[in-house]
Amino acid sequence: MARGAFDAAVVGGGPVGGCCALALAAAGMRVALVGPRPAGPPAALAAGEADYDLRVLALTRASERILARLGLWAGIAAGRHGRFRAMRVWDAASPAAVRFDADELGEPVLGWTVEQSRIVEVLWRRLEGEAESGTLALVPARVESLEPGGAGDAHLGLDGAGATLRARLVVAADGADSRVRELAGIAVRGGPYEQRAVVATLACERPHRLTAWQRFLPDGPIALLPLDDFHRVSIVWSTTPAHADALLEMEPEAFAGAVTEAAEARLGAMTLEGPRAAYALRHQHAAAYVEGRVALVGDAAHVIHPLAG
Template sequence: MQPIDYDVLIVGSGIIGATYACALLQGGMRIALVEAKPKSNDKKEEFDLRTYALTRASERIFTNLGVWDKIAAQRISPFREMHVWDAGGEIHFNSTMLNEATLGHIVEQTVIQAALTARLAEFETLTNYRPAKVQTFNLTKDESAMQVHLDNGQSLTTRLLISAEGANSSIRTNAGIPYQIREHGQQAIVATVQTAHPHQQTAWQRFLPTGPLAFLPLSEPQTCSIVWSIDTPLAQRLMTLDKQAFQQALEKAFALKLGTVTDCGQRATFPLQSRHALQYVQPRLALIGDAAHTVLPLAGQGLNLGLLDAAALSEIVLNAHAKRQDFGSYRELRRYERWRKGENLIMLKVMDGFKYLFAKPPLKWARNLGLSLTNTTVPLKQLIIQYAMGLKGDLPRLANINT
């Protein structure tokens, strides 16, 4: 039998890949991280353009992995209320409904990544290959391991190969795993803005016929991260506007809910797609995070779903490893696929459904009635926000309790 270099080899050291690595390393496994991008030592003082609304479930995952304190030591922005509306209806959520301190936290991508990097540095059983890319991979003759060939000429063997590369996963492509993709004809504009009125630690989202506009509260009381999902031609026109004209367009779209937009930083766009792999696993191979699924950013659930993938798969792998079972076998990996695939598909359909519901003028009466009824039905509101916060559902152990 060929010697095994690593228990698990993870391709992609972004937030999902690094989180998964932390979980396995904490369980005493030998892990390799392969990352194509060179290491960056840049420290950003300004707010990052990419921010995430972390649920309470994600907070618990990071707490149990020894990462949350490192995040909190940098910069986090709790939100205690959520206000969603369109031209004819609205719904309001408050953390006091559930006797919770917060609904979640808005955290910048660079802050989460830095905390994970610091935590990974504390483990001695981690090996980094960076910058490096996987050229090819194949099962060994006895199918007891995967052999992975890097572009630097090295060949490594592992019991389990993980793709955490993101939506354009080369591992998924080379493994021949098909996926469904839906183009929405929209772009998301992201930026950091200053407003005349404080955000009141509230996540604000307005649904427009062209797409939703979210103002997410950051740590400074009059600073928000915006995510404006909008039809591509209009997004392209908005990106050509000078700062003042863009701020005026933003104020109009947001109905001056926080007063005038007094300043706006750099803007960026990314295309909106829904994507779902038809298989999450093969023998000795698994997809997690955006490599397996991407959803619309209507409720900020994309990263949270990926973190639940990482927590669920780590639980299955560590349980099998503790029992001296073959954690890389198709049988064990199918447990992960059955656990997470259905949950992710439901969220993908729900987000696509929201887009359809709010984009179709003929459905306006039904939409407004639904918003109004939900807003006045406290038990239903509580149930919705509990699922959105990660307080209900078939959650992994890392997301459930403090271990």
């Protein structure tokens, strides 16, 4: 197990921690990325029971630029990904509607849709390459204790054989339930949205026209994100926990019918492809992003609603 002193210890190897470790190493810092490698492709995808990862992230052009500066975008763009040139947002209870078009902004696209497993794969391939060439250290352990350090280095206690690690800066990228944030004594405010997000992949009768569709329903918004195939979308439907449970339990045809109706049949009749899942949604904001030698990033700092911010 790695021991030693680093300029920065980034805790958490998710998308935010992995990118942060690469950025700090590129800035010339001696960096340790502490945390397990995130799991590979979801079981259904690996087993061929699903064509797409259920977790598809919409990335803005700002995220694309960050990934490009870190040398990750080319690898992501070389694989399967979708793009959206327009967004259509409308309300079920009123005539209110808004549209955004890339052409009006002079941009080639408004953003991209990328399967999360693809991002993690490209990121970790790169992290492992950097570790092999000695640019950063990968420490596949979980942080269990923290001595904040004061004027000296912070000390991290890792699981397994009492290993420790010292760093001038500790970056907490260990997600919404951040252990490092808790150990640093940083409070959070927020709570559940009383909503769950149902995610699924559906085939659509009409092409998605490179458009991200979002309709605000009384119980929460439904979003249809265009995939690389013009007749496939990834949906995120935020709704009450009871309705989310009902949507998960429906027969596939009934579920697809409910999505078609919720989307006002803008893409014609929909057909479910593969499994469904639901995520509990919460809003959460740390009282401080920096405390002594600890800095919070990503979900450790701020968790927001995936659709409405």
